[in-house]
Amino acid sequence: MRKNILIILLAGLCQLSCQQEKKKVEKPNIIFLYTDDQSFKAVHALGNSEIITPAMDRLVDEGTTFTHAYNMGGWNGAICLASRAMMISGRSVWRAQQISHNYSKDEDLDKTWPRLMQTQGYETYMTGKWHVQAKPDKIFNHVGHVLRGMPFDTPEGYNRPQNENDTLWKPWKKEFGGYWKGGKHWSELVKDDAMSFIDSAAQKQSPFFMYIAFNAPHDPRQSPKSYVDKYNLDNIAVPESYMPLYPYAETMGAGRNLRDEKLAPFPRTEYAVKVNRQEYYALTTHLDDQIRDILEALEKRGLKENTYIFFTSDHGLAVGEHGLMGKQNMYDHSMRVPLMVVGPDIPKGNKVGTDVYLQDVMASALELAGVDKPDYITFNSLLGLAKGIKTKSQYQAVYGTYEKGSQRMIRKDNYKLIVYPKSEQILLYDLKNDPKELHDIASNKENAGKLKSLFGDLIKLQQEMSDQLDLKPLYAKL
Structure with a gap:
């Protein structure tokens, strides 16, 4: 009898040990898909009937989409630089700028996103656009192609088209370099890297974290002719x-x-x-096909069931809205991005309208990996909101900035206040009734109270963000 009891106990202990080992091995894989210059409007499933994005649409269908995800802006014209520094460091914009100086000297690297993932046994991989001061091979276990901030461009890609007869530039002409420099389109290059790593990761027991960063759909807007041909110019609407x-x-x-x-x-x-x-649409559709191939590779290797996928972009883009072409402004088309989360326990086809920051992805991945979030990380996990456990934003307001003294913004309670300090210009938008930000209501007398209240909140938010710009003299004039 005693012998039988001993055998049962040993078997139980063995089973428990095996379960614990299995649990250890089966930490979820995490894939981060990061695009460049992609507005929240550049996804078919999110309301743009003109654009073709079946792979991105699939992510919307298979997971939870955050419809109001924002970037804080940047300290210079390369908004992607600040956005990516915030993502890797977990710090808000001005603190990310400070820590970036340390990264350039190989300091504080243990506090970066991939290094934190490694503390929980993750194999970390990066390919594509980097544009961060820290050297990728110093913080990731494995590195594919490291691409510059933007593809090499040529003068022919600017100030065009002048008119219908201006036909020198064509997106598929490889002599203009850009995405074609090196022979293979850069989006395809990144896709090939990612699929190769997935193949190798499928042979290993350790969980992996992939940072897959595309330059697309950043200009120069180049893609194969077949993709441009998908879009009849007559069917493209003027914003x-x-x-x-x-x-x-x-x-x-x-x-x-x-x-x-x-x-x-x-x-x-x-x-x-x-x-x-x-x-822009053609380049996005070409990008979408590369994402499709990555998702299919994940399924083919039997990895999808235990993998979380985060998709977002570093910021948006105007592409002709408000008379602007770039992202160096505080309008939603330039600050707001698509953000989809797909995973084993993430609701499908769900949309969350709560205001979040796109860099919340970093904190979400840390939670999934079992990393205790360090105090220096500003951003918060999205998982509670994605699963419906939480319903309120963890931010009182959304903060926006451009350069030390060019622009400031606060978005709160369905209103947006934009300040241009150099000209002392103040704009106010009622986002509930005017989501496209077409009507500035700052000069309406009945909005004076809202204007002053939001401006006061902006000043408080500046203090939280270590923003050194003094707006109090302008506030005093209200």
Whole structure:
């Protein structure tokens, strides 16, 4: 009898040990898909009937979409630099700028996102656009192609098209370099890297974290001819916010000398805007096909059931809205991005309208990996909101900035306040009744109280963000 009891106990202990080992091995894999310059409007399933994005639509169908995800902005024209520094460090914009100086000296690297994942046994991998001060091979276990901030461009890609007869530039002409430099389109290069790592990861027991960063759909807007042919120019709409020139472009730091704004002629024409949007859509659809291949590789290798996928972009893009071409502004088309989460216990086809920051992805991955979030990380996990456990935003308001003194923004309670300090211009939008931000209501007397209240909240938010710009003198004039 005693012998039988001993055998049962040993068997139980063995089973428990095996279960614990299995649990240890089966930590979820995490894939982060990161695009560049993709507005929240550039996904078919999120309301844009013009664009073709079946793979992104699939992510919307298979997971939870955060419909109001924002970037904080940036400290210079390369908004992607600040956005990616925030993502890797977990810090808000001005603190991310400070820590970036340390990264360039190989300091504080243990506090980066991939290093934190490694503390829980994750194999970490990166391929694609980097544009962060830390060297990727110093913080990731494995690194594929490391691509520059934007593809090498040529003068032919700017100030165009002048008119219907301006046909020198074609997105598929490889002599203009850009995405074609090196022979293979950069989106395909990143896709191939990712699929190769998935193949190797399928042979291992350890969980993996993949940071897959595409340059697309950032300009130069180049893709194979077959993708451009999918979009008939006659079917491309001119944005409702279209205007030939944005009246505050110069004082807000997004004028004629800004690189992004030089892509199309001044003043903007409807034809130039339509062509740029056509090429933007084509490049996005080509990108979508690469994402499709990555998702299929994941399924083929039997990894999808234990993998969480996060998809977002570093910021949006105007592409002709409000007379602007770039992302150096505080309008939603440039600050708001698509953000989808897919995973084993994530509700399917769910949409969450709560205001979040796109960098919340980093904190979400840490939670999944079992990393205790360090105090220095500003951002918060999205998982509670995605699963319906939480319903309220963890942020009182959304903060926006561009350069030290060019623009500031606060979004709160369905209102947006934009400040251009250099010209002392203040704009106010009622986002509930005017989601496309077409009507500035700052001068309406009945909005004076809301204007002052939001401005006061912005100043408080600046303090939280370590923002050194003093807006109190302008606030005093209200």
